[in-house]
Amino acid sequence: MIVTVGDVAAGGHCVARVDGEVYFVRHALPGERVRIEVTDRKKRFAFADAVEILEASPDRVEPPCPWAGPGKCGGCDFQHATHEAQLRLKTRVLADQLTRIGGLDAAKLDGVAVEALPWKEGPLGWRTRMQYAVDPGGRAGLREHKSRDIVHIDWCRIASEPIRSAPVLSEDWKGMGAVGVVDSDDDELAVYTQLRRTSRPHRKRGPATVHQRVGEVEFELGFDGFWQVHPAAAGAFLECVLEFLEPREGEAAWDLYAGAGLFAAGLAETVGESGRVVAVENAKSSHTAANLADWKHAGAIDGDVAATVPALGGVDIVVLDPPRSGAGPEVVASLVEARPRAICYVACDAGALARDVKAFADHGWEPKRMRAFDAFPMTQHFETIALFEPSE
Structure with missing residues (x-):
């Protein structure tokens, strides 16, 4: 059928409504008139591909990859849009998730927009x-x-x-x-x-064993260990986290879901030898403890965050970078009980962040600052960093 496409939705789709039915359409852009082919039908909605563009958006471009499009490679969602348009689409997804699911007032998101990361090939050639x-x-x-x-x-x-x-x-x-x-x-x-x-x-x-460098610090990890796939991401995220938390000399800090210890190392540098840093990570391939060996006031615990945090006592500042499913109400409750002055949350999924925003709100906490980064150009994905503090 032929439809006029509405706004973007999470998952790399745009929404079209016809005779009370909802279609989540890939390979389309808001405002376009397209012919769609249904690929999967559910009880209350259907998924579809835009197989013919009848009226194109001014943001549409020819995909740089011949394997992008209906029935082809599923790795990229937005190759048919300019990079500037991709940033706008992701910004709208972030706002929708945080207001509709997280219950945030839209005014709190004024000025928050998904930012491009610097790279020599722009939105191409970044995936390591x-x-x-x-x-x-x-x-x-x-x-x-x-x-x-x-x-x-x-x-x-x-x-x-x-x-x-x-x-x-x-x-x-x-x-x-x-x-x-x-x-x-x-x-x-x-x-x-x-x-x-x-x-x-x-x-x-x-x-x-492979090595990654951020500034003057080198991190060692197993070939299958986690590291950000965009070359500019790790440095940008660390800079943002430290800017948001403003660590003070002598403070106690946690780095949860620590991976190779990127944030723990940055915190160890800033809280100084009179402070202490604890990283929690359960993947041995991350080599977290080895990466923190140069800082005597920093260490790593091999364990699950939900099981470990309640036994750690109090803390001043926290950074957490949970998996795509988010931290969850149990972990959020444990963090609040530790009575930190600030918590910095690094999220790879806007929906999971939105659910955890709601969990924080149940304990009287809210995001005070937020930035988002296009760490995955050409795809639907992006990263968001939010600073949580007690509500006034």
Whole structure:
């Protein structure tokens, strides 16, 4: 059918309404008149692709990747929009999630807009971690959107130049379920594989331990350890967190879901030797304790955040970077009970942040400052950093 597309929604869709029915449309932009093809129908709504653009938005461009579009690679959501338009779309998604789900007054979001991160290739060539699916014949590729089907691309336009130049897509990976490539600050790529029906990676070639640098500090982590995939993200996030928290000499600080200890290291530098920093992380591949070894007043606990925080006592400042599902009411309650003066929340999902905003509000806390970063150009994803303090 032919529809006129409305505003953007979370998930890389825009919303169209026809005769009381709601359609979440991919590959469209607000205001466009498009022909759609339904891809999945639910009880109260349906998903669809825009397969023909009849009246285009002025924000529409030709996708830089020939594998972007209906029935093709599902990795990028907004290649058909200018980068400036992508930033506006993500800003609207953030505002919608925080007001509709989080219950925030829209006025509190005045001036908050998703910011571009500086990169030599702009919105392309930034992704330093790639994982490809492998078909039964041993060829690697990328999956279609919400599908097990594999699209065999020539090369990925958002992958970093070293990954683009690697011969991974032309090699035979028969018997494997996936193959991944890690582009770190080392000179050599780490390549790993995964067997089918398991998520445990096995290093194929390259270093078992990789290194990432932020300023003068070097972080070591396993080839499968977590690190931000945009080259400018880690430094920008650390700068924002320290600006928001304004750590003071002698303060006690926590870095929860610490990963390699990026924020813990920054906090250790700023609270000084009279302060103390505790990082909590349960992934051994992060090497958190080793990365904090240079600071005698900082240490790491190998454990689950929800189980660990209640036993840590009081604290002055907290930074947490939870998984996509968010921190959750239990962790939020534990943080508030520790009576910090401020909590900085790094969120990779606006909906999860919105749910936790509501959980904080139940304890009399609210976001006082907020910034958002386009750490994943061409996709629907972005990162948000919020400073929570007790409501006045």
